[in-house]
Amino acid sequence: MTGRIPEELVDTIRAQADIVDVVSDFVTLKKTGKNYSGLCPFHNEKTPSFSVNPERQIFHCFGCGKGGNVFTFLMEHEKMTFIEAVRNVAGRLNIVLPDTSRGQGESSEAESLARVTQFAARFFHEQLLSCPTDSPVREYVARRGLSDTTIHTFLIGYAPEGWDTLIHAARRQDIGADWLEKAGLAKAGNQRTYDAFRNRLMFPILGPGGRVVGFGGRALSDEDQPKYLNSPESPIYHKSREVYGLYQSREAIRRVGSVVIVEGYMDMLSLYQHGIDTAIATCGTALTRDHARLVGRYAREVTLVYDSDTAGTRAALRGIEPLVEAGLWTRILQLPAGEDPDTFVRKHSGEAFRKRLGHPDSIADFVADQFDLSQADVREEALKTLAGLINKTADLRHRERYIEESYARLPVPQSLLAPILRRPKTEHAQPPGSQKTRFEDPERELVRLMLQDVEIAFIAEELVHPDEFTGDAYRTIFQQRLDSLKGDGASGPAALIDQARDEETARIISELTASEDTGADPESRARDYIARIKRDRLKREMAELMKKIHLAQETGDDSLGETLAALQQLKREEQALRRTAE
Ligand SMILES: [Zn+2]
Secondary structure, X not given: OOOOOOHHHHHHHHHHOOXXXXXXXXXXXXXXXXXXXXXXXXXXXXXXXXXXXXXXOEEXXXXXXXXXXHHHHHHHHHOOOHHHHHXXXXXHOOOOOXXXXXXXXXXXXXXXXXXHHHHHHXXXXXXXXXXXXOOHHHHHHHHOOOXXXXXXXXXXXXXXXXXXXXXXXXXXXXXXXXXXXXXXXXXXXXXXXXXXXXXXXXXXXXXXXXXXXXXXXXXXXXXXXXXEEEOOOEOOEOOOOOEEOHHHHHHHHHHHXXXXXXXXXXXXXXXXXXXXXXXXXXXXXXXXXXXHHHHHOOOOEEEEOOOOOHHHHHHXXXXXXXXXXXXXXXXXXXXXXXXXXXXXXXXXXXXXXXXXXXXXEOHHHHHHHOOOOOOHHHHHHHHHHXXXXXXXXXXXXXXXXXXXXXXXXXXXXXXXXXXXXXXXXXXXOOXXXXXXXXXXXXXXXXXXXXXXXXXXXXXXXXXXXXXXXXXXXXXXXXXXXXXXXXXXXXXXXXXXXXXXXXXXXXXXXXXXXXXXXXXOOHHHHHHHHHHHHHHHHHHHHHHHHHHHHHHHHHHOOOOHHXXXXXHXXXXXXXXXXXXXXX
């Protein structure tokens, strides 16, 4: 499973890894007791049920059930192969791996694509840096006011004119045109394949982990259409999920807990240059639920600042819904007519923008501004729009505030708004560790104790036979736990996850180890579970024998006596078990 990286080295890397540190690159974690918790990056939620246990080096989500160790996390979240995940963690620890020159089959498609986009981003960047200052692209950059620091920080580049500059450069690095095509950087024509981006200023889009996943390309002159060309969807780029600038701004956004969402690459960069370092841009698409979810991992408050034209206003109105739905406290900053964030900061100042940012409009203000409230029918439409948004709000306190603001802003009696507001749906998500199965499954509970306590593992080995388990997964973990304790490799739960034969088994291991067992006297509980497992096994066997006895009575089979004797024996065993349990 581990390919050419020696097992002991994988054990070392796993043992030294800091899962909290790795997960923190993607999820904002808060310390809660011994563990850390945050919003799950694998499913949509408003209250955290995602838990990271630093002591056991595992993560688990009590909402969707995803769980595993540091490698599993990177494999699931960043779509890495096992070897790539090991390499990634080794890199963070400055552990040098033996050079297992990577063959074709060894990397995942995602990883290969990421290497291609990374190469292209570097290539475009170098092209821009090597252009003379009087070249059209340099003049364009100067006109837009992009500083050298910004160009470096955001790896901004230039896709040269000509049809195959990138293709040639890639070939020199052994990257075939087919890979460029897969990454959306080349297109196949009738005669030959050609560069997809030509004579454009290039904005690499980084995923939350810092990998280049796609590009936005701005035409240098207005005759070139479209004005913005974006990477097509690929296995690593989904425009409904990526936002521009998040990777570079994530620390600042986390620090203040709020984010400014703008429409364009230039808006985001311009704000950044003017000292507003908490902005991100949607990459030429409407704001989606996935965007809202992603943003929600870093901030709880959002201010939308869209162009103040009809299209911008409409986009902002549409953008509110996924944000409130994700439980984000949402405001809108309306700029003077005809302005966008880029033109505004350049004309006025970062300070002027910041001031306005301090007093954004409420959703009610914004909606009200879009309607002529002097007309009764229009007023009703405004009300419906607003109620529609408030009804989507996930957070109850937000909901109360949005309603108050609506009453304050709209010239309507409460009796009009109240009926359109539905009662809120309440969330049923449970906080980490509060999950309790209604009926304790003794196999499950025994395995849980075995994973947490080596002594109990050995007690169980003495008293239970694997065949006495009815649950395949629990039997497997039971066996695996004992095998690894007796082997000479790593044997903790995090290591077991890598050795697990399938995803489901790994998931159960992470689930059973994620929450600390706090019950008293684990050893006597373990003995009790063992007794229950054995009793259950005896009951099953007795039921089988009873069936045989009935059959023998009907058919006059002469095995009846033998079977009855066997049943007697089982009954005695059962009674003995009951006595020891009391
Ligand atoms: Zn989840």
